Amino acid sequence: MRHYFIFLFALYLSAFGVMLPTDNVLAKSSTWTMDNLPNSLLGYVWADRCISNCNADIDQWTTQHEWVNAGGISGLTGSISRSATIRNNTTGVTGDTVAIEVGDSITFIPTPDSPTDIYWHTTGGGIDTPYGFWRSDSTMTCDAGTQVLYTTASGGLARYWLYYALNVTPSTVSVSRSGTATLSCANQFNCTVTGPGTINATFTWTATTGKFYHAYTKTGRVNPPSADYLPAATCRKTGAATTINPPETKPGEDYTPPTPYPTYTLNVPAMSINFALTATAAPSVELQFVSFLRTFTDEIKNKFTLIEEVIAAYW
Secondary structure, eight states: OHHHHHHHHHHHHHHTTOOOOOOOOOOEEEEEEOOSOOSEEOOEEEEEEEEEOTTSOGGGOEEEEEEEEOOOEESOEEEEEEEEEEEETTTTEEESSOOEETTOEEEEEEOOOOGGGEEEEOSSOSSOOOBOEEOSSOOOOOSTTTEEEEEEOTTBSEEEEEEEEEEEOOOOEEEEEESSSEEEESSSSEEEEEEOEEEEEEEEEOOEEEEEEEEEEEEEESSSOOTTSSOTTOOEESSSSSOSSOOOOOTTOOOOOOSSSSOOEEEEOOEEEEEEEEEEOOOOHHHHHHHHHHHHHHHHHHHHHHHHHHHHHHO
């Protein structure tokens, strides 16, 4: 019956040109500030490095490939945020606090994972620090979303773009409920209120871990710059059993990445958000009808009063 009066009242409002209120989509959020971050992260590249005749012309250098620190990042800070909302499906209102009556259908909604949930910042690069990624592996790409630093490897012949990705394994979210109200739930997220009282709903995201990953591209010789000296836009990842592209090697060279790399594991604690709601008893059909008639009558009076004022002003 309540649904009928909601429909009838909405039809009445629209007939008189009155807009219904829009959805309240405010969400509750919780933020964890990363702690115990390393002072710096090193960025190694497989470099063609001068080992003799280094004071001679560059074409007379004797070089070999080896892992070289091409510049790291430092001053690391960061945070991870979570958010959630409650939706009253009966009234169509979504937000951090919603009115609930017995008979209403409600949904507990955790906000889907987004890269912007994972924020991190470094002072070691000239490019805006990228956001993180919800990934359970070492996957990363060399693009604008991970690009941090443009540098020259120490003693090397080439310039490099360095890329960093913070990959955090997705958490599992659950909802627990307590309180004096009674609910009939199809699952942990969708319920119908069957009795009045309090509803304490707690969203919990399980603890998880993350890692920083590094990759690089070579962009040419230092002196003179040459776009065709080394493969352009070749994204190579360090600290993995395999690379995105095989490296250049010479006989006897050991292509074992510096170990351990990555050297740091981000331990993300469990996070939670609590909602305190109250479900009220639905008014009787008679009271709903009386309330509807009063509102309807008042609106009619206001309309005719306005018409009378307009007539009086121009008669």
